[in-house]
Amino acid sequence: MTIRERLRGQEPTLSFELFPPRSPAAEEVLGRTMRAIVERRPDFISITYGASGSTQGASRSVVQTVAQQHNVPPLAHLTCVNQSRDDLRAVIEGYLEDGVKDFLALRGDPPQGQTGWRPHPDGLVYASDLVRYLRDIAAAHGIDDLCVGVAAFPSQHAIPRFRQTALDVLKAKQDAGADFAITQVFYDAAEYTGLVAEAAKQGIGIPIIPEVMPLVSAQRAVRAAHVTGVSTPQDLIASLESAGSDADAHARGVDYAARLSGQLLEEGAPGIHIITFNRHDAALDLVNRLGLRR
Ligand code: FAD
Helix, strand or coil: CCCCHCCCCCEEEEEEECCCCCCCHHHHHHHHHHHHHHCCCCCCCECCCCCCCCCHHHHHHHHHHHHHCCCCEEEEEEEEECEEEHHHHEEEEHHHCCCEEEEEEEEECCCCCCCCCCCCCCECCCCHHHHHHHHHHHHHCCCCCCEEEEEEEEHHHHHHHHHHHHHHHHHHHCCCCCEEEEECCCCCCHHHHHHHHHHHHCCCCCCCEECCCCCCCCCHHHHHHHHHHCCCCCCHHHHHHCCCHHHHHHHHHHHHHHHHHHHHHCCCCEEEEEECCCCCCCHHHHHHHHHHCC
């Protein structure tokens, strides 16, 4: 069953995001995390992919492990920035050979500090181009049940001068053939409901799954803002900083994420996608708090 079909179910979907490990020690941690999260029978596990294709082999290996050893549908992230069409085709065909049906089509960020960046001369420019490219390649291989997700940006939509751009870009992705979207992280349920409501008014009907990131230490909360480009709320940072112990900070961070996720589900979110940082404790405590599974 593809993610598109799972999203038609009665219950909200549960999913997690992992990233490919960068060392043997990190690989061990990832292995433990995978074993713990698959016990909750997630609908899918997404695996990030470095911009410019930097984690190509490592991402594919995690995707294979998720599918073959754990029998959970992988959602393979794919970026197109700084890659030629031929390189992308090879990566996509590799995934299709492995039986992967679900992709998250992203542009990826250009390398930091590279001024005057230009798209690859024989590459794709936007994520919507990648959606079309994925569909074309799958069709050429006779695959008609491909499922493609894209990114959506509630915090961008919440800023009046960027609002229409956020909607236009999401509409372009839907028109290119996207089946669903996963949001960038955000901390205010109203940003999500605002995006979903406006999107519906403008003919964007694809399910939009909110991404939730349990932040269980002040250090991680500060770092998250650098990684995602979304400011971590001051009240969350202050709460984590004033915690009496690591366990107290953990409980406060999970509580914050649980309250946000609970609001989102009450508002009709089609699922919750949890960023794990390749650690399972906070992610699974959040699942327990939500009573999501299983
Ligand atoms: P696009 O939709 O192509 O947008 C890129 C820029 O172009 C935006 O400024 C947009 O406004 C503009 N734009 C788009 N279409 C048009 C158009 N037709 N005309 C004019 N302007 C246009 N990054 C990674 O490197 N690896 C990952 O695994 C990864 N996973 C992610 C998962 C999620 C859920 C999210 C939300 C983000 C993820 N990212 C990842 C980050 C993402 O690659 C960046 O946010 C990137 O800057 C934008 O990607 P996009 O897919 O939205 O690109």
